[in-house]
Amino acid sequence: MSKIMQLVVINISLLITTLSYSQNTISINEYTIAVILQDTALSIDASLSIENCKQQSYMLFNSDISDYVLRTNDNNFNYIHKNDTLFINSSIDSVRLNIAYNIPWDRDTCLIVEDELQRIRKSDEFQVFFERYYRWYPLLYDNFSNYKLSVTTNSSFGVFAYTSADSIISSGNRKTYFYNFYDEDIPFLISKLDVFNYKTIKYKGTNFNFYFLENTKRLLEVKNNKPIFTVDSIKVDSINNHIYNRCIRITQWYQNNLKQKEIKNIDFIESTSPHMGGFGLNNLIYLNTQMINYDLYYKYQISHEIGHIWLGLNTKYKEVGRNFMSESINEYVNLLLYEDFFGKQEFDKLLKKEFISSSSHFSCSLKEVLNIRKNFNLNNQEQVNIDVLIYKKGPLFLNEFRNKIGKEIFLKIINDTYTQEKKLITLSDFESNIKKHNCWKAYLELFELKL
């Protein structure tokens, strides 16, 4: 995920200690969310089948959701929704809960895209971005491990998720996409399809599908430290062609340097959503216009997101080193790509300017980097510091490690760590592969450094 997103301050308080409820956690057997895109609202219907649900239980439930209708099969059921927790008292062990609410189309909902070009937004031009930190998402993580999601839209819209839909059912001019998700996060985008200037390029068995916006702006050049943009469609097309080729080259680099994957499709989706700079999850690369323009200048943003096809997925949520495994390693491998593309001199320049200088206001140990985790309860400055640890200091420690053991062995360790059959990758997987390649001593030396 990008830096831009992490700057968004979201007030999620995960545990309430002021109420006298004990730690009665429930287990959720089945969790189904049906999302229907309607003319003036998103209608959300969450259905849960809960076990071990007795007196004084609780589950994490998004505080941004209000005005919902809650139905249950327990006549004596009562609940208090406070902050991000739903405290429940139930008279039976197995309860079915149904929570229904609407999210109206409104600029304040955080769901509708602001148009960067300040054109008057026509109602037929929008995209809706879903991500767990925003207000739509009913149940927060920690309660579940898998759930079924269906999204119904009219057929002029497309639904883009990080995994392809298990099935799509059409009925009249409505389409429903069915998914089964296992991860803590289920980002996806609903977008009007005719906003895109769609282009697909087939290269070595992979379809590169570019859903770039028809009305967008691109960075033309930087003059006297000022960016100059163009909205001219011929110029935008020519810049886009350059980006398409770049995306293919980047993907080939990962295919050649990490384990080769059979990839049938990669979808690149452009959005103007201000909430998220970009992300890569499986074969979905989501890029906002601003990030695409950053990449035209800095040249290491899009490659970070593409790197997530190989690295950083499915890292265990509660483990030490979680964000190091999910982001720092991906960012450092991305820098190795940068080095191959632009040479050692440019690599050193980038490292100095964007990593060393920009994080020189404090120094830290590797242990601190491993222990840090993203936390959306914090204020803006605290979040920025967490990002410095994850995105700057983490790669700097990895650079020290690479300098000790060499690029080739470094990439072997990374490959062996992230290509295991098991679903969740942890720091201990990384460490056991370091031992396997006889680099343990060099790794331990990193803990004596302050960077």
Ligand SMILES: [Zn+2]
């Ligand atoms: Zn990332």
